[in-house]
Structures are given as C-alpha cells and as structure tokens.
Amino acid sequence: MTRIEPTTHKKAFKYRLYPTPPQRRDLERTLSLCRQLYNAALQERREAYKKAGQAVGFYEQKRHLPQVRAELPEYKGVHSQVLQNVIERVDLAFKGFFRRVKAGQKAGYPRFKGQGRYDSFTFPQAGTTGVKLQERGKRVLIHGVGSVKLKLHRPLEGRLKTATLKREGDDWYIVFVCETEPNPLPENRAAIGIDLGTNPHFLITSEGELVEAPRYFQKAQAKLATAQRDLARKKRGSRRRKQARRRVAKLHRKIANQRKDFHHKLARRLVNRYGTVVHEDLGLARSRTAKGVQDAGWAAFLQTLAYKAEEAGRRVVGVDPKHTSQDCPVCGHRERRPLWVREYTCPQCDTRQHRDVAAATNILARARTEPAGMGTAWAVP
Numbered sequence: 001m002t003r004i005e006p007t008t009h010k011k012a013f014k015y016r017l018y019p020t021p022p023q024r025r026d027l028e029r030t031l032s033l034c035r036q037l038y039n040a041a042l043q044e045r046r047e048a049y050k051k052a053g054q055a056v057g058f059y060e061q062k063r064h065l066p067q068v069r070a071e072l073p074e075y076k077g078v079h080s081q082v083l084q085n086v087i088e089r090v091d092l093a094f095k096g097f098f099r100r101v102k103a104g105q106k107a108g109y110p111r112f113k114g115q116g117r118y119d120s121f122t123f124p125q126a127g128t129t130g131v132k133l134q135e136r137g138k139r140v141l142i143h144g145v146g147s148v149k150l151k152l153h154r155p156l157e158g159r160l161k162t163a164t165l166k167r168e169g170d171d172w173y174i175v176f177v178c179e180t181e182p183n184p185l186p187e188n189r190a191a192i193g194i195d196l197g198t199n200p201h202f203l204i205t206s207e208g209e210l211v212e213a214p215r216y217f218q219k220a221q222a223k224l225a226t227a228q229r230d231l232a233r234k235k236r237g238s239r240r241r242k243q244a245r246r247r248v249a250k251l252h253r254k255i256a257n258q259r260k261d262f263h264h265k266l267a268r269r270l271v272n273r274y275g276t277v278v279h280e281d282l283g284l285a286r287s288r289t290a291k292g293v294q295d296a297g298w299a300a301f302l303q304t305l306a307y308k309a310e311e312a313g314r315r316v317v318g319v320d321p322k323h324t325s326q327d328c329p330v331c332g333h334r335e336r337r338p339l340w341v342r343e344y345t346c347p348q349c350d351t352r353q354h355r356d357v358a359a360a361t362n363i364l365a366r367a368r369t370e371p372a373g374m375g376t377a378w379a380v381p
C-alpha cells in the first residue's frame with residue numbers, strides 16, 4: 001500500500017465576530033478607506049497604461065503609501081500592511097488581466113469597486129503584527145479597531161499567516177489562514193463504504209450508521225423557505241421587499257456556513273476512524289435524479305473529505321455506483337426496486353437490510369474488486 005506524503009497545507013479558519021457599535025463603525029471605515037485606496041491605485045494604473053501602454057508597478061505604488069498616510073490623516077489609523085495588501089490586490093487584478101490578454105481570452109479590464117462591492121481587508125502578516133488572539137480565543141485584538149469578541153467554534157491550528165476581516169451582509173467575520181504541517185494519523189486498516197443518502201439522511205455507512213444533517217440546519221432551511229415565500233409576496237421596489245431580500249440573503253449565508261461546518265465535522269470523524277473511505281463517484285453516478293436534489297452539497301462534502309484525508313495520510317476512493325442499490329450484498333442477487341422501498345429483502349438468500357446500508361456495503365466491496373482506475377493505488381486488507 002503506497003502512502004501519499006502530504007506537503008504543507010494552507011488552511012482557512014473562519015469565525016464570526018461580535019463587534020460593538022463603535023467597533024463596527026471602525027471596521028466599516030477601514031473597509032471604506034481601503035476601497036477608496038483600491039480605486040485610486042486602479043485609476044493611476046489605468047491612466048499610466050492608457051498614456052504610455054506602460055504599467056505603474058506594484059513596488060512603485062507601494063512606495064507612495066507613506067505619502068498617502070502623511071497627506072490623508074484618516075489613513076493613519078489603518079495598519080500600513082493592510083494598505084500594502086490593497087495595492088497588492090490591484091496588482092493581482094492587473095496580473096490576471098494581462099494573463100488573460102496574453103492567452104487571447106476575453107479580458108475584462110480591472111474594475112472600480114463600488115460600495116458593497118468591496119467587502120474585506122487583510123493583515124498579510126497576522127502572525128507577527130496587526131491582530132492578536134486574546135483570552136484563549138474569546139477575543140481578538142485588531143489594529144485600529146480594538147478588542148473584538150469572537151466565537152472560536154473550532155481551534156486554530158498551525159502557523160498563523162494572514163487574517164482577513166470580511167463583511168457578509170450585516171455580519172463580520174475573521175478568516176485566519178494558517179500553514180499546517182502534514183499531520184498523518186497512525187496507520188489504520190479499517191475501511192468503510194458510504195452511500196450518499198436521501199432525506200433526511202445525509203449519508204449511510206456500511207456499518208449501518210445513518211447520518212442526518214443536524215436539526216438546526218434543517219430548521220434554518222425551513223426558515224429560508226418561509227422567508228423566500230414572504231419575499232415573493234412583497235411589492236416590487238418597496239421597502240418591505242428590500243428588507244425581505246436582506247433576510248433571505250442572511251439566511252442563505254447562515255445555511256452555507258452551517259453546511260460547511262457540518263461537512264468539516266463529519267469528514268473529520270470519518271477520517272479519524274477509518275484508513276479508507278469508499279464512496280460513489282459522483283462523476284460516474286448517472287441517472288440519480290431522485291437523489292439529485294442534494295448533489296451540490298455532496299460534491300462539496302466529498303471535496304472536504306478528500307482534503308482532510310490527504311492531510312492525514314488517509315485514503316478516499318470513488319467507485320462506479322452502478323447497480324450498488326440493486327445488488328444483494330450477501331449473495332449478489334440483482335433486482336431493481338422502486339426507490340420508496342426502504343428495506344432490502346433478498347428473495348434468494350433472505351438477507352434483510354436497510355436499502356442504503358446494503359448500497360454502502362456494495363460500494364465498499366466494489367473498491368475491493370475494482371482495479372485502481374480512479375487515480376489511486378488501492379488495496380484493502
């Protein structure tokens with residue numbers, strides 16, 4: 001069995017912030033100043049490019065920053081590295097533009113950022129300057145803003161590299177990017193198959209575990225449906241419609257965050273317990289319209305799972321799921337059944353099992369028999 005040695009990873013940790021009203025104003029003001037600087041730097045580069053077809057460079061613009069801070073006192077309260085990062089963002093936008101031009105692609109010229117189109121600022125060397133966690137992660141000290149309460153729902157790991165303050169609707173978040181060492185878990189020869197489930201089950205394992213999406217997540221989804229109906233009833237252009245739209249957007253963000261968190265925890269649990277996780281390959285899973293509703297969520301989950309497995313030196317294998325929901329996991333008898341039949345009863349050997357547990361068992365077995373055609377060297381004990 002070959003082991004893939006993982007390299008250093010960059011890992012992002014996103015936490016909700018709870019700023020006081022004055023802190024919120026400071027965050028908003030910093031964001032607004034960064035946006036103005038971005039637009040000014042963009043303007044300068046556009047003009048230089050138009051005039052002479054030449055580029056004002058990143059370093060040249062960076063050199064002007066102390067001057068900006070000297071002449072415009074409002075910029076004094078913003079950390080110099082945050083401002084440098086703004087210049088870097090302009091530089092990246094231009095680099096992307098030139099790359100697309102060179103490749104002969106349709107290249108949109110870098111655009112000015114309107115209000116609401118610029119929603120974050122970054123401390124590029126957060127490990128050494130600009131932000132600092134306090135009180136064992138209950139608060140974070142942010143340069144120019146002060147000590148802000150945060151919810152550290154999972155621990156930070158690795159070496160802190162950057163911290164980005166991000167506005168999503170009315171909420172603020174901090175995203176820490178850390179560099180983590182490869183962290184292989186001890187060798188584990190246990191393997192499990194998972195079947196991606198239908199409501200209310202998110203997935204079902206070959207060991208008979210039925211994993212449901214957390215209740216709070218289902219509740220939030222029900223709330224979203226109500227909010228969407230509510231929005232549809234509001235008159236176009238009205239203030240109430242605007243409010244309803246904000247509520248829908250907020251719920252969308254909340255659900256996206258909860259989903260991510262659920263995926264992380266579930267993937268972590270599987271990777272901790274099993275050396276190998278076998279799932280149906282979504283690319284090979286055709287005609288699964290009955291299950292199609294959740295497809296987007298699964299793809300994201302499988303990505304998280306693959307990432308965590310690689311980091312831990314564990315294995316994730318996708319197999320062709322054809323017939324896995326029709327075959328008897330014990331004797332191999334094949335029979336098509338309507339999807340609403342939840343219990344698998346084999347007429348040949350009298351095996352009785354939950355349909356999806358049977359499918360998960362078949363998925364696991366397939367990894368044992370199928371040649372390593374999925375880009376993974378593969379052997380099950």
Ligand SMILES: [Zn+2]
Pocket residue numbers: 328329330331332333346347348349350351
């Ligand atoms: Zn059977």
